[in-house]
Amino acid sequence: xxxxxxAQNLFREAFPEKRYGSVKNLLxxxxxxxxxxxxxxxxxxxxxxxxxxxxxxxxxxxMDALRIAAIEESKREQREIRxxxxxxxxxLAAVRAAEARSPVAAHRKRAR
Numbered sequence: 001x002x003x004x005x006x007a008q009n010l011f012r013e014a015f016p017e018k019r020y021g022s023v024k025n026l027l028x029x030x031x032x033x034x035x036x037x038x039x040x041x042x043x044x045x046x047x048x049x050x051x052x053x054x055x056x057x058x059x060x061x062x063m064d065a066l067r068i069a070a071i072e073e074s075k076r077e078q079r080e081i082r083x084x085x086x087x088x089x090x091x092l093a094a095v096r097a098a099e100a101r102s103p104v105a106a107h108r109k110r111a112r
Contacts, residue, residue, distance in 0.1 A: 007066055008053040014069035015051075027051060030069070037065035 011030065020026035027047045035042045038061040049055040050062070 003058045003063070004050075004053055004055050007050050007055070007058040007063060010063075010066040010070050011047075011050050014066055014073045016073070019073075023051070033069055034062065034065045037068060038062060 015026040015030045015033075017023060017026055020029060027044055030051070031042060031044050031047045034047065038059070040059070040061070042062070046055070050058065050066075
């Protein structure tokens with residue numbers, strides 16, 4: 001896999017379109033994030049060329065910034081999933097508690 005295609009995959013993993021709603025928004029956020037991690041001027045046009053896979057080369061700084069962004073996105077997604085699981089666990093606990101109090105549950109226990 002070439003550096004350009006690897007960078008494109010990292011870029012799409014780190015800045016998923018479903019999170020940002022549009023390509024324009026994700027490119028803006030990518031440009032802001034990556035600019036903080038590279039010494040050179042990282043432009044919107046450069047972000048688009050990496051996203052499209054049309055960049056001629058990828059600098060080491062850019063690749064490192066993309067790796068950092070992918071890690072940050074994974075951490076954010078993990079926090080989101082854990083929060084969602086906590087909500088689902090609470091709902092299931094409430095359902096189980098309601099079942100334990102119902103007459104049907106008492107009848108089931110006696111049948112066993």
